[in-house]
Amino acid sequence: MWKGDYFFLLRSLILKDFRTRYRNMSLGILWSLVNPLVMMGVMTFVFTKIYPLSASQNYPVFVLCGLVPFNFFSLAWANGTTSIIDNAQLIKRLPVPRETLPISSVLGNAVHLAIQVALLLVAALVLGAGINRYWLWLPLLWACELIFVLGCALLCSALDVYVRDMRYVVESACLVLFWLVPIFYDISRVRPQFADIYQFNPIAALVLALRNIILEGKAPRAILLSKLFFVSFFMLGLGWVVFRRLNRRFYDYL
């Protein structure tokens, strides 16, 4: 139906998100640095001075390894989920490929991810975690997270059209996941039988792999990586199939 320039469309949609979000703010995109820095400071204070939780020598980097992937996941998932409803006007009036909306929403958030990843790496260097050859794994890990979140956003944005409670489900799920992803605590505190289940959560798997690489300077275990790959691509496939299927009736329900 729609024959056009797919990438120009995605780029324009991402630009629109950025321009509308930051036009009237003095700090603009720097905000995406403020949040993780503040959280890092607060959590480091609480969990080293009040409740000493972790054996890690480098708690700020330790907690940042959890916060950065989690922040991206929760924000991109939540924004992606509402992207179809938020653009209902557009969908009802123009025959654009609808999957571009959740996709551009997630990619727009990925720019923040890139900034926060830079922050994480700089923090690791400054706080003495040091660079090592396993850093080569990092792009692959972030790509996995991106794929996983794209799948989640496609799936939930389509469902959100039919079941408008979806956004609250996502919000609550993010709150729960904050505790169930080892962000501020060590996976070694989790009993082994639970720890295996943890690894099926790609965000948890990502956090663990990041700590392996950045803090411990060793390669993540193959089983952990394969779970991460498998679940991420499965999610993308599922999201795509469901989105394609529900897409046909969007007009009727918006």
Place this chain on the structure above:
Amino acid sequence: MDAIAFASVSKTFPMNAQRLLARGYLSRFLKRGEKQRFVALRNITFQIPPGQTVGVVGSNGAGKSTLLSLVAGLCPPDEGTVTVHGRVAPLLQLGAGFHPDLTGAENLQLNAALLGFSATKTAESYERIVEFAGIGPFIDQPLRTYSSGMSMRLAFSIAIHVEPDILIIDEVLAVGDQAFQAKCMDKILEFKEQGKTLLFVSHSTGAVQKLCERALWLDHGALLMDGEAAEVAAAYEGGARVKCMP
């Protein structure tokens, strides 16, 4: 080959939007009720050859907008087939896809992308689009500072410059001032000469007669009349008057 062809097309919408909520499922299960659906279009058949300008008239809720949505490919029909050949530029609403906080130029780029233009094409046509819209220095101002006539002019200007084969216009022309309407008319006539197709919805039978050679009259989802614009317009006005009488 027809530009637009409808073959026994029907389109219904779910009546009860809540039927997908848990509550809706429960009550449907308990009542074993059938799904209630609103019939927006009923068994519509017509063909439009390329280069024809066709008006669509009908009272509120007759199914005009649904018909345009089907042509624009925004939703699939429930029954029958809709065939459309060529690139469609739908102007279904004043500035659909425009964002009030973006400037005219930024909205132009976004809208062109939404309509399927490439980056290079947009850059090439930029001057012409701005020129035709005639909004001058306002192009760098946020859209919320525009009058409704100005944003309409920008929207129309983008839509005709993306070189569509089929242009769909739903009422929006009514907003522009006289001078711009005349400009639009010229452009639409030029369009016609290039063998392009126009589908035009209006409550004003005058505009339909002026622009279109053919008209469709929709009433409660059925195609009541399909013929020469003047004839249909006269019949429609007559019919409307009859309905108003006690």
